[in-house]
Amino acid sequence: MASQAPKALSDSVMRITTQAPIRSVNLPESRVEEILDHLDKVEPQGGKSVDARRRTERKPFRHFDVQLSVLHPGGGVARFLIPTRDISSTGISILHGGYLHAGTDCKLELPTLWGGTTTVEGAVVRCDHLVGLIHLIAVMFYKPEDISEFVDTGSDEAPELIEMVDQPNLIGRILLVDDQPFEARLLGHHLRCCDVDIEHAPSAQAAREALRTKAIDVVICDMHLEEEGGEAAIRAFRDMGYKGPIIALSGEWSRKKLTAAREAGAAAILPKPYDPAKLMQNLASFLRTASGVDSDAVYSRLETDDVTRDLIRKFILDARKLAERLTTCIEAEDLAGARQVSLTLKEAGGGYGFPQLYEAAQQAITALDASFSVAESMQELRRLENVCARLQVKRT
Numbered sequence: 001m002a003s004q005a006p007k008a009l010s011d012s013v014m015r016i017t018t019q020a021p022i023r024s025v026n027l028p029e030s031r032v033e034e035i036l037d038h039l040d041k042v043e044p045q046g047g048k049s050v051d052a053r054r055r056t057e058r059k060p061f062r063h064f065d066v067q068l069s070v071l072h073p074g075g076g077v078a079r080f081l082i083p084t085r086d087i088s089s090t091g092i093s094i095l096h097g098g099y100l101h102a103g104t105d106c107k108l109e110l111p112t113l114w115g116g117t118t119t120v121e122g123a124v125v126r127c128d129h130l131v132g133l134i135h136l137i138a139v140m141f142y143k144p145e146d147i148s149e150f151v152d153t154g155s156d157e158a159p160e161l162i163e164m165v166d167q168p169n170l171i172g173r174i175l176l177v178d179d180q181p182f183e184a185r186l187l188g189h190h191l192r193c194c195d196v197d198i199e200h201a202p203s204a205q206a207a208r209e210a211l212r213t214k215a216i217d218v219v220i221c222d223m224h225l226e227e228e229g230g231e232a233a234i235r236a237f238r239d240m241g242y243k244g245p246i247i248a249l250s251g252e253w254s255r256k257k258l259t260a261a262r263e264a265g266a267a268a269i270l271p272k273p274y275d276p277a278k279l280m281q282n283l284a285s286f287l288r289t290a291s292g293v294d295s296d297a298v299y300s301r302l303e304t305d306d307v308t309r310d311l312i313r314k315f316i317l318d319a320r321k322l323a324e325r326l327t328t329c330i331e332a333e334d335l336a337g338a339r340q341v342s343l344t345l346k347e348a349g350g351g352y353g354f355p356q357l358y359e360a361a362q363q364a365i366t367a368l369d370a371s372f373s374v375a376e377s378m379q380e381l382r383r384l385e386n387v388c389a390r391l392q393v394k395r396t
Helices: 007-017 029-042 181-190 204-213 230-239 255-264 276-290 306-331 335-351 355-371 375-389
Strands: 057-071 077-087 091-096 105-111 117-131 134-141 171-177 195-201 218-222 246-250 268-271
Touching (some): 171 204, 204 230, 230 246, 306 335, 335 355, 335 375
Parallel strands (some): 171 195, 218 246
Antiparallel strands (some): 105 117, 117 134
């Protein structure tokens, strides 16, 4: 009897070789609606809340069977049926049952108001884990689209716009790599309400020196540095051992540039000039992990008496030892080891009543299986370490 491939691998092969589109989010429409309603409540993209600071107009665009084609860099096309959330002239947000890297090329068959579909091309610029295997993905179009083809834009209601991140929540140290000093001043202006330190490196060489001597939480790198291109700079940062998130900024929004940034090691890609809200959204995600903003204690649901409390206390000690092993695997870029530790924490987290540990471990596994790279899964792995550090027993 032939041996079976691991589930994650077999799923990947199936998705690459299948011809007919498969349903990406295997949930009832009612449950998908609940997820979208929750997103609109906490992050009013396409919702009814309006903030005067917001700039990018978005319209609700809820469909449940939109065809998504994912173009793999190594060849092959994976086709899915996915739910969509909202749309603007520059991009669309969707739900997907898997992880997609920033820069991944996509095609969407978008339903029009008068029937039929229109093919729109773009690239993934952001992928956020929601729950289970479901991710919220932002796709930016390669060229502006007339959204009146897809949604009614004739309403007299105020535009429904993208959200602004709560700036005071952001803390950490950011390294901006850009040869123009006015870009540093602009970034400082946008982050003036945040508790962040901004290090400005006017060249890739200065950036490497900063990374060698200072603790940097996030790197923001222009892709068009004069002396050394952004692609080469990002690759050099990775080669010297920097494993934190890198946000690439590019004024040339082409498939070639997006692919180059992704392959060099960028965790996120934004067009230049960037939307401050988009930048804030990326920084909020990365800095909350890198700087330890998530500091609330994590308690077990099973802890009800002294007997279970002692059981939980012993598990927490074991979990922290596993977290130390995970750190060692990260430093050694041991993909198999990091995945095994994450899997162990996932199984134990569920059994010992720690849903946050279970979810964090699942996110790490999903990222590792999708990227086959410890460096590209750094955000999820660091989040898992953070959850392990916050496990506690309740005080009596």
